[in-house]
Amino acid sequence: MSPLTGIICFAGLCTLTGAAVAQDTQPPAARSSLGELVKIDSFQTTRRADNYGIASFVLSNGTDKTIDAVELTCWMDDDREHATKVLVWANQPVPSHASSQFRNVNIGVVGQNSRNECEVTRVD
Numbered sequence: 001m002s003p004l005t006g007i008i009c010f011a012g013l014c015t016l017t018g019a020a021v022a023q024d025t026q027p028p029a030a031r032s033s034l035g036e037l038v039k040i041d042s043f044q045t046t047r048r049a050d051n052y053g054i055a056s057f058v059l060s061n062g063t064d065k066t067i068d069a070v071e072l073t074c075w076m077d078d079d080r081e082h083a084t085k086v087l088v089w090a091n092q093p094v095p096s097h098a099s100s101q102f103r104n105v106n107i108g109v110v111g112q113n114s115r116n117e118c119e120v121t122r123v124d
Helices: 003-022
Strands: 038-047 052-061 067-076 084-094 098-109 116-123
Touching (some): 038 067, 052 084, 052 116
Antiparallel strands (some): 038 052, 052 098, 067 084, 067 116
């Protein structure tokens, strides 16, 4: 092997090693999930005589955008398999990094002594 070839190979090896060392070994920051950015707080339900649940809650908007509507997925007694999707429009848009009270939201059929839960699954 000629000295010039050795120098070129050595320079190439140094370049590759430098590039490998310069790479960030940390994974890219995970995008915050919707559930972390848009939260339901103070969730309460009442059951009407026709077995439909009526919810009231505070929606906290942790995003940088105004929210006009949310889609909720609601279920009772940990039975997510039989969940109901509910589209809820705000009376007034919920500004970014603010909260708004929602009342009289029909979340579907609920049991007499069931534990009802909802989570935000989409925002518009």
